[in-house]
Amino acid sequence: MADVATALANVVGEEHVLAGDEVPPEYGRDESLGVAAERPGMVVRPADVEQVAAVLGVAAEHGLPVTARGSGTGLSGAAVPRPGGLVVSFERMNRILEIDTDGQVAVVQPGVTLAELDQATAGKGLVYPIFPGEDGASIGGTVATNAGGMHAVKEGVTRHHVLGLEAVLATGEIIRTGGRYVKTSTGYDLTQLIVGSEGTLALVTEVTLRLRPRLAHRAGVLAPFPGTEAVTAAVPRLTGGGLDPLVLEYVDVLAMAAITENAGLDLGVPQEVRDAAGAYLLVILENRSAERLDEDVQTLGEELAGLGAADAYVLAGDRLQKLVTAREQAFWAARHAGANAIVDAVVPRAELARFFAAVPAIAGRHGALIGGCGHAGDGNVHLSVFQPDADALARLMDELLAAAAGLGGTISGEHGIGREKTHHFRALEDPAKVELMGRIKKAFDPDGILNPGVLFG
Amino acid sequence: MADVATALANVVGEEHVLAGDEVPPEYGRDESLGVAAERPGMVVRPADVEQVAAVLGVAAEHGLPVTARGSGTGLSGAAVPRPGGLVVSFERMNRILEIDTDGQVAVVQPGVTLAELDQATAGKGLVYPIFPGEDGASIGGTVATNAGGMHAVKEGVTRHHVLGLEAVLATGEIIRTGGRYVKTSTGYDLTQLIVGSEGTLALVTEVTLRLRPRLAHRAGVLAPFPGTEAVTAAVPRLTGGGLDPLVLEYVDVLAMAAITENAGLDLGVPQEVRDAAGAYLLVILENRSAERLDEDVQTLGEELAGLGAADAYVLAGDRLQKLVTAREQAFWAARHAGANAIVDAVVPRAELARFFAAVPAIAGRHGALIGGCGHAGDGNVHLSVFQPDADALARLMDELLAAAAGLGGTISGEHGIGREKTHHFRALEDPAKVELMGRIKKAFDPDGILNPGVLFG
Ligand SMILES: Cc1cc2nc3c(=O)[nH]c(=O)nc-3n(C[C@H](O)[C@H](O)[C@H](O)COP(=O)(O)OP(=O)(O)OC[C@H]3O[C@@H](n4cnc5c(N)ncnc54)[C@H](O)[C@@H]3O)c2cc1C
Numbered sequence: 001m002a003d004v005a006t007a008l009a010n011v012v013g014e015e016h017v018l019a020g021d022e023v024p025p026e027y028g029r030d031e032s033l034g035v036a037a038e039r040p041g042m043v044v045r046p047a048d049v050e051q052v053a054a055v056l057g058v059a060a061e062h063g064l065p066v067t068a069r070g071s072g073t074g075l076s077g078a079a080v081p082r083p084g085g086l087v088v089s090f091e092r093m094n095r096i097l098e099i100d101t102d103g104q105v106a107v108v109q110p111g112v113t114l115a116e117l118d119q120a121t122a123g124k125g126l127v128y129p130i131f132p133g134e135d136g137a138s139i140g141g142t143v144a145t146n147a148g149g150m151h152a153v154k155e156g157v158t159r160h161h162v163l164g165l166e167a168v169l170a171t172g173e174i175i176r177t178g179g180r181y182v183k184t185s186t187g188y189d190l191t192q193l194i195v196g197s198e199g200t201l202a203l204v205t206e207v208t209l210r211l212r213p214r215l216a217h218r219a220g221v222l223a224p225f226p227g228t229e230a231v232t233a234a235v236p237r238l239t240g241g242g243l244d245p246l247v248l249e250y251v252d253v254l255a256m257a258a259i260t261e262n263a264g265l266d267l268g269v270p271q272e273v274r275d276a277a278g279a280y281l282l283v284i285l286e287n288r289s290a291e292r293l294d295e296d297v298q299t300l301g302e303e304l305a306g307l308g309a310a311d312a313y314v315l316a317g318d319r320l321q322k323l324v325t326a327r328e329q330a331f332w333a334a335r336h337a338g339a340n341a342i343v344d345a346v347v348p349r350a351e352l353a354r355f356f357a358a359v360p361a362i363a364g365r366h367g368a369l370i371g372g373c374g375h376a377g378d379g380n381v382h383l384s385v386f387q388p389d390a391d392a393l394a395r396l397m398d399e400l401l402a403a404a405a406g407l408g409g410t411i412s413g414e415h416g417i418g419r420e421k422t423h424h425f426r427a428l429e430d431p432a433k434v435e436l437m438g439r440i441k442k443a444f445d446p447d448g449i450l451n452p453g454v455l456f457g
Numbered sequence: 458m459a460d461v462a463t464a465l466a467n468v469v470g471e472e473h474v475l476a477g478d479e480v481p482p483e484y485g486r487d488e489s490l491g492v493a494a495e496r497p498g499m500v501v502r503p504a505d506v507e508q509v510a511a512v513l514g515v516a517a518e519h520g521l522p523v524t525a526r527g528s529g530t531g532l533s534g535a536a537v538p539r540p541g542g543l544v545v546s547f548e549r550m551n552r553i554l555e556i557d558t559d560g561q562v563a564v565v566q567p568g569v570t571l572a573e574l575d576q577a578t579a580g581k582g583l584v585y586p587i588f589p590g591e592d593g594a595s596i597g598g599t600v601a602t603n604a605g606g607m608h609a610v611k612e613g614v615t616r617h618h619v620l621g622l623e624a625v626l627a628t629g630e631i632i633r634t635g636g637r638y639v640k641t642s643t644g645y646d647l648t649q650l651i652v653g654s655e656g657t658l659a660l661v662t663e664v665t666l667r668l669r670p671r672l673a674h675r676a677g678v679l680a681p682f683p684g685t686e687a688v689t690a691a692v693p694r695l696t697g698g699g700l701d702p703l704v705l706e707y708v709d710v711l712a713m714a715a716i717t718e719n720a721g722l723d724l725g726v727p728q729e730v731r732d733a734a735g736a737y738l739l740v741i742l743e744n745r746s747a748e749r750l751d752e753d754v755q756t757l758g759e760e761l762a763g764l765g766a767a768d769a770y771v772l773a774g775d776r777l778q779k780l781v782t783a784r785e786q787a788f789w790a791a792r793h794a795g796a797n798a799i800v801d802a803v804v805p806r807a808e809l810a811r812f813f814a815a816v817p818a819i820a821g822r823h824g825a826l827i828g829g830c831g832h833a834g835d836g837n838v839h840l841s842v843f844q845p846d847a848d849a850l851a852r853l854m855d856e857l858l859a860a861a862a863g864l865g866g867t868i869s870g871e872h873g874i875g876r877e878k879t880h881h882f883r884a885l886e887d888p889a890k891v892e893l894m895g896r897i898k899k900a901f902d903p904d905g906i907l908n909p910g911v912l913f914g
């Protein structure tokens with residue numbers, strides 16, 4: 001190991017190699033509830049692509065497993081290293097290289113956070129429209145997990161905004177994929193292959209992102225519904241109607257209680273309405289014109305009433321922002337309340353009702369409490385599962401994820417497989433496909449040094 | 458060969474195997490100007506995925522090169538088979554299996570044409586928003602080339618609408634990728650890898666597509682500009698301004714003369730305006746409300762005037778449709794006029810002006826005439842090159858495509874590499890990337906039977 005440390009120090013400088021006991025414990029974990037922290041052997045903090053390539057050269061030579069690390073906010077244990085392995089942290093590669101206003105493109109290093117990019121684009125009338133609940137997440141991490149978030153129903157997910165990459169293969173080769181153009185038919189789309197690959201194919205050292213015009217006006221409507229059935233019936237009407245909602249979130253009563261309490265939030269919904277509510281829908285609209293927004297909010301209110309909402313509370317400005325923030329922190333609220341697992345399943349939008357109907361039965365069978373919220377417009381459901389018994393929890397998760405897959409859905413919409421769901425991935429995905437993925441992995445990383453244990457288990 | 462024919466007849470029935478002289482010549486060509494027709498040894502017309510798998514089994518056993526064929530409207534020779542090889546034509550797999558209105562999803566067989574899908578979705582208030590110039594193209598062909606078209610500036614290209622695939626590998630294995638959901642982070646995105654792979658990775662037997670609401674109102678504005686410089690300066694203002702144009706096409710005076718003449722079209726632009734025009738911009742807006750559309754057209758007109766347009770002619774209904782159709786047929790107009798090659802380069806939007814400035818110089822150096830039109834909003838330029846001398850044409854194409862690549866662009870935006878551009882692909886793309894693509898190809902098709910000669914040459 002001393003050899004390795006010296007070789008790495010020669011690449012990045014001694015002060016950017018941490019070894020053994022010097023390694024702060026946060027480099028061994030992410031925010032997953034189900035994956036225990038590990039102690040990496042070393043952490044290295046490269047400053048540029050050449051250093052990353054040289055670091056991978058050293059790792060390859062010594063057969064050292066390598067785990068890339070962005071901000072460590074992932075929810076599936078994908079940034080948890082191998083015990084004794086090498087963590088490549090992108091914290092120093094944190095520069096916004098360019099914001100091209102005319103081209104509507106940003107070129108950034110992987111360590112830039114979403115919050116930093118949002119601040120930099122705001123002044124230029126542009127926005128990078130990926131807003132997962134955690135704006136401290138890095139661009140590299142969001143690319144590697146194909147992060148989604150609340151705006152996905154309108155704007156799509158990370159992969160729809162990544163135009164090009166610079167990346168280093170396990171062999172130390174540097175490749176450039178895509179570019180500052182929104183369309184191409186020039187060979188296999190390696191950009192899209194690397195997006196969502198959770199650090200198992202290549203290390204991303206630069207990202208070219210598509211930006212969108214930042215619209216000036218935004219308003220939200222919070223609608224209590226008698227129950228989840230009415231909510232799920234409303235969703236396709238709202239996505240198909242042409243109002244093009246920016247946000248279409250479902251929050252069940254348990255989750256709503258937790259997040260409003262956690263944030264100390266009063267939404268102005270009277271007690272008797274809250275008592276009668278079975279679930280809430282939060283719809284946010286955006287427009288470049290304030291007048292059109294007002295009209296659309298009006299139309300939305302009428303549509304919601306027609307779809308069985310008990311009422312519709314218009315939220316704007318500060319109050320809307322507070323609810324959005326509280327919703328984004330649903331994960332912390334759930335963790336604070338003692339949740340033992342977070343589900344990130346996706347089902348076809350038309351199957352949401354069936355999935356919601358299945359959940360209480362599964363909870364009951366395994367003596368668990370399940371509450372949740374989610375990106376209803378995308379069929380992406382986040383459930384917090386309360387069942388402290390590990391065996392019962394495992395059986396419940398098996399059943400829950402199998403139910404999603406059985407409805408034509410899949411086990412992760414945006415958090416990734418990581419180390420947490422490899423077993424479900426193998427159990428529920430088409431074996432021919434998983435085998436093919438293994439062969440693709442080999443094409444990138446013949447010796448399997450990049451994030452072993454993630455995805456394939 | 459008799460053995461093979463018998464084996465194939467056992468799979469698909471004798472009437473669906475054509476061999477030797479029975480093979481109609483159209484199975485040996487597509488619409489590329491630069492790739493000569495070939496005579497395949499056999500054509501087979503499977504009826505379902507099992508037959509496709511069995512056909513590939515036969516081909517693999519006999520080491521027979523296989524070229525998938527949709528409608529044969531491709532512009533890069535990607536559907537031109539190997540001499541003596543096997544063509545798998547998807548003409549019989551032409552059923553729309555489902556249009557799920559609530560899920561906004563269509564499930565179709567690959568032989569369905571864009572025109573057929575458009576007709577089927579129209580009645581349901583939905584649209585599959587991919588409109589390349591040729592609506593006889595098949596879904597399988599458009600998936601394999603990642604087709605774009607005029608609406609891409611707003612709606613994106615084929616890959617943004619393909620949610621899932623069923624496909625057969627060269628080994629005869631059937632895989633299913635993705636599903637009826639708009640987001641997933643469940644392993645490598647094989648759907649996106651197969652999209653744009655031009656029949657070299659797998660044969661696509663079923664496609665799940667994302668549909669969008671069909672908006673009721675549409676209007677266009679045709680703006681003559683003094684020259685291409687003013688046009689290219691206008692483009693980023695129009696894409697960044699929030700009007701969200703559905704179409705943003707540039708047409709130079711040569712192309713405009715050819716397409717209006719070819720279609721016998723009078724656009725009501727006075728002779729003196731035409732004489733002074735250096736280039737045209739066609740902008741189409743869409744809205745669910747007629748009033749808002751009117752307002753937006755007004756705003757657009759003012760913006761265009763501010764950007765230096767000589768005038769702005771509002772076109773709606775029949776007149777707009779006629780111009781769109783005429784523009785779609787620009788390829789036929791160019792071919793009719795004797796064009797020797799079609800360019801499909803992409804450059805970063807912000808580099809369009811520089812590319813346009815380079816073109817006349819390149820044309821001059823090689824004694825050619827070059828006219829064109831293109832998807833200006835995407836930086837995707839279609840040029841018709843008139844230079845009958847093959848050597849001069851080859852040198853010109855080398856220089857033109859290198860110019861696009863040199864500006865940070867790439868050699869094909871939507872037509873693909875096919876057999877036509879393999880040499881430019883190898884010359885201009887990152888060699889490390891091309892090698893990696895070769896390894897990925899091997900992961901899918903170890904013996905290289907799928908469309909050899911395409912992409913890799
Ligand atoms: C409160 C909270 C709310 C959240 N809400 C959402 C949500 O709504 N939607 C959503 O999608 N996610 C959400 N997340 C999850 C998390 O924010 C995302 O997964 C995010 O993408 C992780 O980014 P990161 O920089 O922290 O990545 P990390 O956790 O550091 O790493 C994640 C993966 O990316 C890899 N990686 C990191 N950098 C690179 C690189 N440069 N090259 C190659 N691989 C790399 C790692 O190896 C690992 O596999 C939430 C998390 C929290 C804590």
Ligand SMILES: Cc1cc2nc3c(=O)[nH]c(=O)nc-3n(C[C@H](O)[C@H](O)[C@H](O)COP(=O)(O)OP(=O)(O)OC[C@H]3O[C@@H](n4cnc5c(N)ncnc54)[C@H](O)[C@@H]3O)c2cc1C
Pocket residue numbers: 487488524525526527528529530531532535536547567588589590591593594595596597598599600601602603604605606607655656657659660661662785786788789871872908911
């Ligand atoms: C007048 C005109 C205008 C055009 N305008 C545009 C335009 O604006 N934008 C644009 O993008 N294109 C345009 N094109 C090109 C063409 O329409 C597209 O390339 C289209 O995608 C080809 O579809 P096809 O069914 O004809 O495919 P084919 O030509 O039959 O095949 C194309 C490729 O797809 C493969 N393939 C076909 N079916 C399958 C399958 N089931 N599985 C795997 N591989 C398969 C073939 O092997 C080949 O590699 C235009 C063409 C014409 C003639």
